[in-house]
Amino acid sequence: MEKKVILEEKQIAGKLREMAEQIINNNGSLEDLVLVGIRTGGAFLATRLRNVIREKKGFDVPLGILDITLYRDDWTRIGPAPSVGKTKLPFSIDDKAIVLVDDVIFTGRTVRAAMDALMDFGRPKKIELAILVDRGDGHRELPITANYSGGIWETAPGQTINVYLKEAGFPDHVAIEQKKAA
Secondary structure (H helix, E strand, O other), rough: EEEEEEEEHHHHHHHHHHHHHHHHHHHHOOEEEEEEEEHHHHHHHHHHOOOOHHHHHOOOOOOEEEHHHHHHOOHHHHHOOOOOOOOEOOOOOOOOOOEEEEEEEEEOOOHHHHHHHHOOOOOOEEEEEEEEOOHHHHHOOOOOOOOEEEOOOOOOOOOOEEEEEEHHHOOOOEEEEEEOOO
């Protein structure tokens, strides 16, 4: 596997600080703001964004975790018994400004599934999207764009971008990876 690290721990932390600042500036009062992370990488990043917002504003933004497994348009291809995680939304999303958080945006299908899932829980005032890594519009299959992004890295066919986080047992880093030619 060929691997090129594009973000290291300090850079990830810096990107999250920048994104948190933009979220604060774009949402005025934080009273109606909630963060919802897409399980699993998005949930870890949403927690980190919440911590940065708490440090900057002294306010605990409500935090939820969304499992989208059964909302995916390819869930039947995952296998005969897809692993479904738990959704935790310990608050009403009605009339809330939701910042949906994920680690990577590629085709946009994961975000579409997440928005479908959210609508089953209520009617938010608005939904914004915060993504650590955007793989660029060239791969997008749906008209979905992040409101907050740590950066855009265009990738070639056969390449993937993986976000490795300490919460999942890895040193924090983001890498573009490609299988070595045989």
